[in-house]
Amino acid sequence: EVQLVESGGGLVQPGGSLRLSCAASGFTFSSYAMHWVRQAPGKGLEYVSAISSNGGSTYYANSVKGRFTISRDNSKNTLYLQMGSLRAEDMAVYYCARGSSTSLIRPVFGYWGQGTLVTVSS
Amino acid sequence: EIVLTQSPDFQSVTPKEKVTITCRASQSIGSSLHWYQQKPDQSPKLLIKYASQSFSGVPSRFSGSGSGTDFTLTINSLEAEDAATYYCHQSSSLPHSFGQGTKLEIK
Numbered sequence: 001e002v003q004l005v006e007s008g009g010g011l012v013q014p015g016g017s018l019r020l021s022c023a024a025s026g027f028t029f030s031s032y033a034m035h036w037v038r039q040a041p042g043k044g045l046e047y048v049s050a051i052s053s054n055g056g057s058t059y060y061a062n063s064v065k066g067r068f069t070i071s072r073d074n075s076k077n078t079l080y081l082q083m084g085s086l087r088a089e090d091m092a093v094y095y096c097a098r099g100s101s102t103s104l105i106r107p108v109f110g111y112w113g114q115g116t117l118v119t120v121s122s
Numbered sequence: 123e124i125v126l127t128q129s130p131d132f133q134s135v136t137p138k139e140k141v142t143i144t145c146r147a148s149q150s151i152g153s154s155l156h157w158y159q160q161k162p163d164q165s166p167k168l169l170i171k172y173a174s175q176s177f178s179g180v181p182s183r184f185s186g187s188g189s190g191t192d193f194t195l196t197i198n199s200l201e202a203e204d205a206a207t208y209y210c211h212q213s214s215s216l217p218h219s220f221g222q223g224t225k226l227e228i229k
Contacts (some may be wrong), residue, residue, distance in 0.1 A: 035218075045158075045166065045209055045220040061217050095165055106213045108156045110177060112165040 002026040002111045004096050009116030016086050016120075022079040022096030022113055030054070030074040033099035033107060036081050038092035039115075048094070049081060053102035064090075083118070091120045124148050126210050128221035136229045141197040143224045145210035150190045154214035157186055157195045160223075161206045169208075170195060202228050 008020040022034070036048040049070040050059045058070050069082040079096050093115040099107035125148040135141055145155065153173040158166035168177045170186035173193055183198040197204055205228045210221040 044223045045211075047218040047220065050218075059216055100171075104216065106154050107218070108168065108171040108213060109158075109166070109211070110168050110171070112167070115165055 002098065004098065004111060004113035006094065006096055006113040006116035009094065009118045011119045011121065012086055013122050014087060014120055017082070017084045018086065018118060020081040020083065020094055020096075020116055020118070022081075024077045024079065024098070027098070029072075029077040031102060033102060033104050034072060034079045035097045035099055035107065035109065036070065036079075036094060037097055037109070037112075038090075038094045040089075040092040043092075046092070050099070050104050050107075051079070052104055057104055059104055086118075086120045088120050091118060093117050123217055124151060124212050124215060124219055126212055126219055126221040128208075128210055128224050130224060131222065132225045132227070134227040134229055135200055137200055137202055139200050141200055141204075141226065143195045143197075143208055143210075143226075145188075145193045145195070145221050147191045147193075147212055151212045151214035153189050154212055155186075155188065155193045156211045156213065157184075158209045158211060159204075159206045160209065166209065197226075200226075200228065204228065 003025045005023045033052045035050040051070045067085045071080045095115045096113045097109035098111040157170040160166040174186045207223045207225045
């Protein structure tokens with residue numbers, strides 16, 4: 001059974017940093033691109049970042065470019081999102097999602113984690 | 123950036139009714155359009171991939187159609203458990219984008 005379990009969310013002050021993790025199991029992690037999608041309270045879904053299966057290609061939404069860094073450790077079956085210079089508008093539930101191939105091209109998100117809440121407030 | 127516009131934003135329907143939700147893309151995306159269902163306090167769940175392919179385990183009352191810029195999610199014989207918000211998602215080009223969501227209320 002495919003499982004994705006996010007962790008690392010919490011309360012952080014504006015300007016602060018946080019690292020999210022997504023532990024994967026039930027599939028060959030190193031064979032799939034991985035993605036982060038967020039959802040602000042009461043709002044819709046926003047695509048945030050992605051990384052190819054070998055980590056060689058990454059993508060960032062303009063809203064987080066230069067502040068967030070996506071990475072993965074295929075030996076630990078874990079995806080990361082290092083978030084810095086956090087703003088109030090970054091407050092959201094962050095979901096990791098499995099892509100459908102090794103690359104970032106035309107993915108579909110068949111599996112999602114349960115999400116981890118990031119609260120940005122002083 | 124491709125913008126997806128769903129209609130309606132909200133719909134109140136009765137059980138056994140047929141529901142149609144549309145998603146229009148600001149430019150052609152071929153068949154790279156997917157549909158998700160999200161219930162309160164849950165993560166999204168994939169229903170339909172690549173416009174018309176059912177995802178494993180999804181009830182047969184859910185179906186999708188369309189290509190290019192206009193897409194439709196159809197729910198035949200609605201059930202109470204279908205109360206949720208539905209999102210379309212395009213993965214034709216980066217940044218991948220989602221529609222604003224359609225909230226379905228069961229009367």
